[in-house]
Structure formats: structure tokens, C-alpha cells
Amino acid sequence: MPLTEAVLTKRIPTFPWGDPKNRRTVGIDQFMATGGYETLKKAISMQPTEIVNLVKDANLRGRGGAGFPAGLKWTFLPPPDGKTRYLCINCDEAEPGTFKDRLLVDFDPHLILEGIAIACYACQLDTAFFFIRGEYHHQAKVMQRAIDEAYAKGIFGGKGLLNGASNFKVECYLHRGAGAYICGEETGLLEAIEGKRGWPRIKPPFPAVKGLFGRPTIINNVETLAAVGPIVDKGVAWWKGCGCESSVGGPPSYGPKLMGVSGHVERPGVFECDLGIPLRKLVEDYCGGMRKGKKFKGAIAGGVSMGVLGPDQYDAEMDFDIGRKYDVLGLGTACPTVFDEDTDMVAVARNLARFFKNESCGQCTPCREGSGWMLKLIMKVERGEGTTKDLDLILEIAGSMGLTPGTTICGLADGNNFAVRTIVNKFRGEFEKRVKPVYVPVTVGAR
Ligand SMILES: Cc1cc2nc3c(=O)[nH]c(=O)nc-3n(C[C@H](O)[C@H](O)[C@H](O)COP(=O)(O)O)c2cc1C
Numbered sequence: 001m002p003l004t005e006a007v008l009t010k011r012i013p014t015f016p017w018g019d020p021k022n023r024r025t026v027g028i029d030q031f032m033a034t035g036g037y038e039t040l041k042k043a044i045s046m047q048p049t050e051i052v053n054l055v056k057d058a059n060l061r062g063r064g065g066a067g068f069p070a071g072l073k074w075t076f077l078p079p080p081d082g083k084t085r086y087l088c089i090n091c092d093e094a095e096p097g098t099f100k101d102r103l104l105v106d107f108d109p110h111l112i113l114e115g116i117a118i119a120c121y122a123c124q125l126d127t128a129f130f131f132i133r134g135e136y137h138h139q140a141k142v143m144q145r146a147i148d149e150a151y152a153k154g155i156f157g158g159k160g161l162l163n164g165a166s167n168f169k170v171e172c173y174l175h176r177g178a179g180a181y182i183c184g185e186e187t188g189l190l191e192a193i194e195g196k197r198g199w200p201r202i203k204p205p206f207p208a209v210k211g212l213f214g215r216p217t218i219i220n221n222v223e224t225l226a227a228v229g230p231i232v233d234k235g236v237a238w239w240k241g242c243g244c245e246s247s248v249g250g251p252p253s254y255g256p257k258l259m260g261v262s263g264h265v266e267r268p269g270v271f272e273c274d275l276g277i278p279l280r281k282l283v284e285d286y287c288g289g290m291r292k293g294k295k296f297k298g299a300i301a302g303g304v305s306m307g308v309l310g311p312d313q314y315d316a317e318m319d320f321d322i323g324r325k326y327d328v329l330g331l332g333t334a335c336p337t338v339f340d341e342d343t344d345m346v347a348v349a350r351n352l353a354r355f356f357k358n359e360s361c362g363q364c365t366p367c368r369e370g371s372g373w374m375l376k377l378i379m380k381v382e383r384g385e386g387t388t389k390d391l392d393l394i395l396e397i398a399g400s401m402g403l404t405p406g407t408t409i410c411g412l413a414d415g416n417n418f419a420v421r422t423i424v425n426k427f428r429g430e431f432e433k434r435v436k437p438v439y440v441p442v443t444v445g446a447r
């Protein structure tokens with residue numbers, strides 16, 4: 001079913017939001033005047049497990065990159081034991097090309113806070129940490145103001161949720177990151193909140209069992225939590241009416257999704273779309289087509305970690321099947337960066353490889369060393385000094401790093417692997433034009 005009604009962005013002015021007259025945040029009074037926090041009221045009249053089951057039935061898949069079902073994750077929590085349990089909200093959003101959570105924070109922070117309050121009640125988590133990317137200076141202020149407003153109205157703190165309408169009390173804090181991509185990885189994020197260096201932890205134990213300060217913890221993305229209220233409000237049937245079933249026998253891709261498009265399109269921006277929309281339609285109908293009418297050459301699927309779609313994959317459906325169907329890692333954040341026919345894909349590979357090398361936390365040898373060697377080899381090819389053997393070596397290094405081959409602690413290395421490998425594979429001709437031929441020595445006079 002096509003998206004008939006904007007839900008996540010219903011209070012957000014239409015593009016271009018950069019326009020100063022559109023740059024306003026929905027404050028708590030406006031939020032409440034337009035139905036805000038009514039869903040929280042409904043939620044606290046339900047049993048916590050009813051809400052967990054609702055989110056599980058809806059098959060709300062995480063919007064932070066991995067697409068893990070949120071309701072299922074919530075069921076991994078042990079029963080409450082009277083001690084502190086945490087919700088960590090992931091607003092690190094350091095993935096290049098991804099800027100969808102920022103839009104929600106900028107314009108409708110209470111939609112997120114309502115989702116946080118409902119999730120805390122459903123999972124019986126009494127403390128929420130909103131972890132926000134270090135570079136989001138303005139958004140940190142907006143979010144802190146919204147948290148203060150919510151406290152002033154008795155949503156958080158006090159006698160319990162909604163001025164004591166529930167005796168379950170939630171405290172909510174903002175925690176600012178220091179600007180490291182790895183702190184978006186869920187256990188790197190936990191380390192950062194604990195005041196340590198953002199080094200991902202070996203799993204298991206998973207955070208639901210042993211997370212922040214060793215206590216049961218749920219980590220969810222901003223957009224995932226923003227979707228919780230609408231699901232409780234409108235019901236599972238409505239949620240399942242948006243998005244699509246899997247076409248490869250996998251789990252479905254339900255719900256509306258924020259898609260942030262950047263790169264060589266006429267009108268970059270964030271658009272609320274049905275999951276499953278073909279990339280071509282997203283670009284042509286929402287973004288006004290390719291910039292200056294140029295030809296589509298490829299696109300980063302959804303955040304640089306996902307790898308690239310090639311020129312023949314313009315019709316790829318933007319849903320959670322994309323990884324299985326189009327040889328990319330997955331849908332990621334559903335924020336594609338589009339390239340036109342003039343793009344130098346060797347330069348793109350160099351740029352991405354440099355990003356991953358700089359952001360590797362250095363714990364695992366294949367990631368720490370492999371990222372540096374891949375960058376060196378790509379730069380050698382870019383300078384015209386490489387050989388076809390170097391291309392094969394790049395592919396070999398890429399393929400040997402990540403959770404998929406089982407050599408690293410976290411998925412940053414898989415991102416590096418897919419980003420580089422898919423560019424070299426899908427644009428091999430462009431790389432081959434830049435390398436020197438390898439001469440095979442011939443022994444003259446041999447019999
Ligand atoms: C290197 C790396 C960076 C990540 N960055 C983010 C991020 O900025 N925001 C986010 O929500 N998830 C990020 N993730 C995914 C998180 O680890 C985690 O899966 C997610 O926050 C869970 O929320 P969700 O299930 O609601 O998507 C990252 C993962 C990796 C490996």
C-alpha cells in the first residue's frame with residue numbers, strides 16, 4: 001500500500017527546511033495541542049507486555065542500520081529485579097550521508113520522547129540516556145530543551161509517568177558524544193556513556209542482559225523509537241499496511257521510513273516513504289530527478305557501510321531485502337548518496353577507505369591494519385601506479401575483515417569491506433583503466 005499519510009514527519013514543515021521561516025521546533029504545547037502524549041496515556045493504560053507484544057507483532061525493524069526487530073530485542077530482557085535498567089537512544093548518526101534522525105530531533109523532539117517514555121514503560125526501564133553525536137551542537141540544545149519541557153509537564157521524573165498517572169517513574173538524560181563514528185556501535189556507545197574510550201565490546205553477553213554499568217539495557221535508534229508511538233496509536237494492521245512483504249522469503253519490511261537522499265540529485269532531502277520504494281522512484285518523484293538531467297551511475301545504498309549499487313541497479317527496492325538481492329550489506333539507514341555519470345569511482349573508493357581507516361578503533365588487527373593497507377593500495381591505483389594484482393589484493397583484504405568472515409569484534413570492518421569491495425567489483429573497468437599492465441616475463445630461447 002502506498003504511503004497515504006505522513007506520520008513521522010506530520011509536524012515537520014515540507015522541504016526545504018533550511019528556509020529560515022521553516023526552522024522551528026515543535027514545542028511541548030504545540031505537540032500536546034496536536035495529539036502529542038495522548039498515545040503515552042493510552043500506553044500506560046495497557047499492560048507493559050501488551051505493548052511489547054504489539055511492537056513484536058508489528059515487526060518493527062530497527063532503523064539504525066541492522067534492521068533487527070525491536071519487539072524481539074525487548075523480549076531478551078530478564079524480568080525486572082527492582083534495580084536500575086537502561087534505555088540508550090542512539091542518535092550518533094555519524095554515518096556519512098545519513099541525516100534523518102537529525103530532522104526528527106530538529107523539528108519534532110517530543111515525538112521521540114513520547115516513544116522513549118512508551119518503550120521505557122513497556123520494557124520497565126527506569127533510566128534513559130539520549131546519546132547524541134558530538135557535532136550536533138544545535139540539536140543537543142533542542143533536545144535538552146525538549147527534555148526540560150517534558151520534565152516540567154511531569155512526563156518524566158516526579159511521581160511517575162504523566163504526572164503520576166502511572167507509578168512507573170522514568171528519568172531521562174542527554175549525553176553528548178565527542179565525535180567518534182565508533183560510538184554509534186551499540187557497545188561502543190555504552191562505553192562512551194560510561195566515560196570510557198569508545199571500544200566495542202565482545203558479544204555475548206548482549207546488552208539486554210549485561211549492558212550499561214553491567215545492567216540490562218536496550219539500545220534503539222531515534223527513528224525506531226519515534227515509530228513506537230504511531231504503532232501503539234494506530235495499531236499493527238495500519239503499520240503492516242505500509243511497506244512490503246519480502247520477495248525472497250525473508251522477514252517483511254513494514255512501515256513508513258525516513259529516507260535521506262544526498263548527492264547528484266536536483267533536490268536532496270529527507271522524505272517519508274513506504275519501505276520498498278524503488279530507488280529510481282525515490283530520486284525521480286521525490287528528489288526531482290538526477291541533477292542537470294545527467295545519467296545515474298550508482299548509489300551508496302544506505303549509509304557508506306552498505307556498499308554501492310551499480311548502474312544496472314537503479315530500480316533496487318529500498319527495503320530490508322536489498323542486501324540479498326543486490327550484493328550490498330543491507331538497507332542500513334536507507335539514506336542513499338547518488339552518483340551521476342561524471343563521478344570518479346576510484347576517488348569515491350579512496351574517500352570511503354580513508355573514512356574507515358580514520359574511524360577504526362584499532363582493537364582488531366584485520367580492521368586496524370587492513371583498513372590502512374586498502375587505503376594505500378587504492379591511492380596507488382588512483383595515482384596510476386597500481387597493477388591488476390593490487391586490485392585482487394584489495395578484494396582479498398576487504399573480504400577478510402568483519403563479522404561476516406568472523407575476524408572482528410564489530411561491524412565497522414564489514415562496512416569497510418562492503419564499501420570497498422562493491423565499488424571495485426561493480427566498477428572494475430574504471431579501476432582497470434587506471435592500473436599498469438603486468439608484463440609476464442617470457443624466457444627467450446627456451447625449448
Ligand atoms: C560502526 C557502527 C556505527 C553505527 N552507528 C550507528 C548510529 O549512528 N546510529 C544508530 O542508530 N545505529 C548505529 N549502529 C547500529 C547500532 O550498533 C545498533 O544496531 C542500533 O543502534 C540498534 O538500534 P535499532 O535496532 O533501533 O536500529 C552502528 C553500528 C556500527 C557497527
Ligand code: SF4
Binds near residue numbers: 363368410
Ligand atoms: S572491527 Fe574495527 S572498529 Fe570494530 S572493534 Fe574491531 S578494530 Fe574496532
